[in-house]
Amino acid sequence: MSAPHTDVEKVEAANTSFYAALEQGDFELLSALWLSPSDVDVDETYHDPADAGVISCVHPGWPVLSGRGEVLRSYALIMANTDYIQFFLTDTHVSVTGDTALVTCTENILSGGPAPAEGDELGPLLGQLVVATNVFRRTAAGWKLWSHHASPVLAGSEEEDDEESPA
Amino acid sequence: MSAPHTDVEKVEAANTSFYAALEQGDFELLSALWLSPSDVDVDETYHDPADAGVISCVHPGWPVLSGRGEVLRSYALIMANTDYIQFFLTDTHVSVTGDTALVTCTENILSGGPAPAEGDELGPLLGQLVVATNVFRRTAAGWKLWSHHASPVLAGSEEEDDEESPA
Numbered sequence: 001m002s003a004p005h006t007d008v009e010k011v012e013a014a015n016t017s018f019y020a021a022l023e024q025g026d027f028e029l030l031s032a033l034w035l036s037p038s039d040v041d042v043d044e045t046y047h048d049p050a051d052a053g054v055i056s057c058v059h060p061g062w063p064v065l066s067g068r069g070e071v072l073r074s075y076a077l078i079m080a081n082t083d084y085i086q087f088f089l090t091d092t093h094v095s096v097t098g099d100t101a102l103v104t105c106t107e108n109i110l111s112g113g114p115a116p117a118e119g120d121e122l123g124p125l126l127g128q129l130v131v132a133t134n135v136f137r138r139t140a141a142g143w144k145l146w147s148h149h150a151s152p153v154l155a156g157s158e159e160e161d162d163e164e165s166p167a
Numbered sequence: 168m169s170a171p172h173t174d175v176e177k178v179e180a181a182n183t184s185f186y187a188a189l190e191q192g193d194f195e196l197l198s199a200l201w202l203s204p205s206d207v208d209v210d211e212t213y214h215d216p217a218d219a220g221v222i223s224c225v226h227p228g229w230p231v232l233s234g235r236g237e238v239l240r241s242y243a244l245i246m247a248n249t250d251y252i253q254f255f256l257t258d259t260h261v262s263v264t265g266d267t268a269l270v271t272c273t274e275n276i277l278s279g280g281p282a283p284a285e286g287d288e289l290g291p292l293l294g295q296l297v298v299a300t301n302v303f304r305r306t307a308a309g310w311k312l313w314s315h316h317a318s319p320v321l322a323g324s325e326e327e328d329d330e331e332s333p334a
Binding site for chain 2: 040053054061066091095099105131133135137146147149150152154
């Protein structure tokens with residue numbers, strides 16, 4: 001592939017790594033993929049310093065989580081309650097401008113909860129259709145996640161129809 | 168407020184205008200608030216030209232819509248099916264880096280559908296709790312929406328609890 005595609009490829013690789021870290025239950029890798037205050041340029045003077053590099057995360061059906069503390073705690077909790085999870089990504093779309101990248105993708109999820117304490121049955125297996133918008137920022141240590149917003153697809157069709165949901 | 172807050176204030180104003188356009192059913196204003204190809208800098212050479220300035224939008228429970236055609240059609244449809252809508256925004260958080268801004272907010276929505284064709288009853292009134300991640304880009308014509316992702320809050324509490332949803 002030619003040079004102009006490099007950033008797009010790097011962002012797509014970072015996006016893939018994010019889901020791989022979740023599949024592997026690799027909390028350290030996951031933590032390293034999220035933007036941290038040390039990644040943020042000191043010459044950013046445009047915004048409120050309190051907001052510098054604050055990450056945000058919305059899991060399907062959840063409210064907004066803000067900051068590394070809340071976000072990473074939620075993943076620790078999810079990993080503790082997930083024995084098995086696999087993401088089949090489709091419709092991945094990457095757009096890069098300057099030092100920011102926007103990724104949209106469909107997460108076709110197959111997951112399993114913890115097995116019941118008694119007996120040797122497996123936990124329940126669950127299929128979910130989720131869409132995600134992931135925003136990455138370029139840092140000295142590579143592209144890092146700034147925002148992840150995932151939500152369940154409740155409509156039956158790919159086409160818009162008479163939905164009740166307005167915004 | 169002091170000078171460094173200016174960008175944050177402008178982004179917050181653009182975010183407010185977006186919801187005001189929806190409340191007023193002002194399709195022209197709404198269209199103007201979304202990024203258009205003419206807003207995108209010609210010196211952006213980093214990414215796939217096909218992805219330059221492509222907008223994306225996720226309504227609560229919907230799949231991803233991409234490009235002005237799909238996105239604006241969805242709003243025309245929503246406006247046609249909404250007689251009344253009001254957004255009470257809370258927890259608005261704005262972060263600006265370079266020419267990109269990230270906004271998270273909670274949309275406390277009160278909306279009403281079209282009245283029944285017969286009789287003079289009002290349409291059904293509906294309250295919804297929705298969270299949104301909005302990404303804006305700085306353009307010569309002001310801050311424009313690049314991505315909007317909204318999703319229903321299904322959990323009962325602000326705190327993470329034993330949810331089934333993984334990412």
